[in-house]
Amino acid sequence: MTHNLSHSLSKLGYSHAWCVDFEFMALSGHKPHPVCMVAKCLITGEVIRLWGDGMSVCPFDVTPDNLFIAYYASAETSCFDVLGWPRPCRMLDLFTEFRCLNNGVGSGHGNGLIGALLYYGLPTIGGEEKDAMRDLIMGGSPWSDDQAAQIVAYCESDVDALGALLGAMLPVLVYPPSRFGQALLRGRYMAAVGIVENNGVPVDVDLRSQLVTHWARIKLGLIDAVDADFGVYMDGKFVRAKFEAFLMANNIPWPCLPSGGLALDDDTFRSQARAYPVISPLRELRHSLGQLRLNELSIGPDGRNRTLLSTFRAKTGRNQPSNSRFIFGPSVWIRHLIKPAPGRAIAYIDWSSQEIAIAGALSGDNALWEAYASGDPYIAFAKQAGLAPADATKKSHPDIRNACKAIVLGVNYGMGPESIAAQSGIHIDSARELLRLHRGTYRVFWRWAEENVDRALLGMPLETVFGWRIHFPPGCQADINGRSILNWPMQSHGAEMMRLGLSMAVEAGFMICAPIHDALMLEAPIDQIEEQAQAVAEIMAQASEIVLGPGKRCRSDIKIVRYPDRFEDEARGSVMFARVMALLKAAQNDRE
Secondary structure, X not given: OOHHXXXXXXXXXXXXXXXXXXXXXXXXXXXXXXXXXXXXEOOOOOEEEEEHHHHOOOOOOOOOOEEEEEOOHHHHHXXXXXXXXXXXXXXXXXXXXXXXXXXXXXXXXXXXXXXXXXXXXXXXXXXXXXXXXXXHHHOOOOOOHHHHHHHHHHHHHHHHHHHHHHHHHHHHHOOOOHHHHHHHHHHHHHHHHHHHHHHOEEEOHHHHHHHHHHHHHHHHHHHHHHHOOOOOEEOOEEOXXXXXXXXXXXXXXXXXOOOOOEOOOHXXXXXXXXXXXXXXXXXXXXXXXXXXXXXXXXXXXXXXXOOOOOOOOOOOOOOOOOOOOOXXXXXXXXXXXXXXXXXXXEEEEEEOOHHHHHHHHHHOOHHHHHHHHOXXXXXXXXXXXXXXXXXXXXXXXXXXXXXXXXXXXXXXXXXXXXXXXXXXXXXXXXXXXXXXXXXXXXXXXXXXXXXHHHHHHOOOOEEOOOOOEEOOOOOOXXXXXHHHXXXXXXXXXXXXXXXXXXXXXXXXXXXXXXXXXXXXXXXXXXXXXXXXXHHHHHHHHHHHHHHHOOOOOOOEEEEEEEOOOOOOXXXXXXXXXXXXXXXXXXXXXXXX
């Protein structure tokens, strides 16, 4: 602790500034089990060391004049939650700020605490020593007195490192003055995430167990059922030559690797399935067979899916939880395993056409915002562009609406006329004309979008209204993907909306089970679910207006599932889930 650091924190209005670190055991799917905690106040010099049962009472105030500093703060607040301690009002997470400062350029040593310390030239223990201490902690009790002392000392070393790191980072966190408030907003989200990760998502563990038992048989059945329309498998294996023949027969272009071979990774299949929906069942099958490991879903003894949400990992600031551990990560049909317990219900509340709302509001394009506000931005575009009469509806002009939908959505992803034509089933010349009309109808949006790409090409950062930024280092402009830059403001501001909405909902006392891209999952008693879902939807609307500006609210759709029903994604995954259930039933009957 230095006098300058203490003075700077006091000037910010804090009576205490606690660097906090917990050591805990964290088994897959379980809530954390705190082992010890060390906290040091950078203003008063107080030190608190707690072990085991000594953590039964929160040792400090969590009022707004008490600042808490952590590195990946959701781990600390999840321990607060388990111990029954009140959540801190003011949290500063040096992980999120280090990630923000280096987003797009990298730190050279990773984004962990050791990497941040090395970046600033600060002393740190070695990675091997850190791994050894983690192994000792995860090995569980009983620990000898000497081992306990080692664990507390290791915890304290991280707290000391936090103080040193804050001293190095504080000058860039307080200038301009608004930046510190933005950092606290991100810390506020991390404080809420710790509670959400503890809540977890309710899962039908009995069905999951049955699927695991019969998965080998089910996989073969899925291949037979889905491949009947493609003919690209032989003896249970995907055959590249057969797939090439299918593509040629159906006149579907496909991206290639530098070697000339077809790109067969899941990202390519996902984007191609978006452009050519006929591919979707095959993509779902490959995703299920290649990546799905039902026994890897991180499920605790209480039947709840809990896993690290990996906050801020994406360049847009979105979460990136493990695809194998998070129930929303694997194939879409797996979501059908989500099922509330007796007497309980869940609500899936998602922002409707979120990216269109963001594009219209932030670009200042009144025509685009009016299209969103109409409730159907696709038919609105058709009317604005002169493609449909003023009284046109989704029912009266379905073909025109579908073509316009492909354009409106495709633009946000930077899709070209070829992909848009394939997705909408229209001729490429028609797609080019629709793109021309979109540019002419929403001139303000396109000027704003192209200015963002120009900034990137000039090596200038892009930044959200709350200060999450991405950097484009000089010399790397040749590697800039114009499509991703076009979409970055929409995705990053969508992340801001989600973070703020989740924080507000948790602070209001609602049980949020998970954030899912542009949605929140709420759990409540059956007799309260409708009222609570409406309240959370209103919170999400408020959060969107805070991000987008006065009068710019993003509406939400609500889907409620009550016990004994299960979560269903009717638009995606339902066909595959029905196939899986039929195959499971056949496998169980054969076994009997």
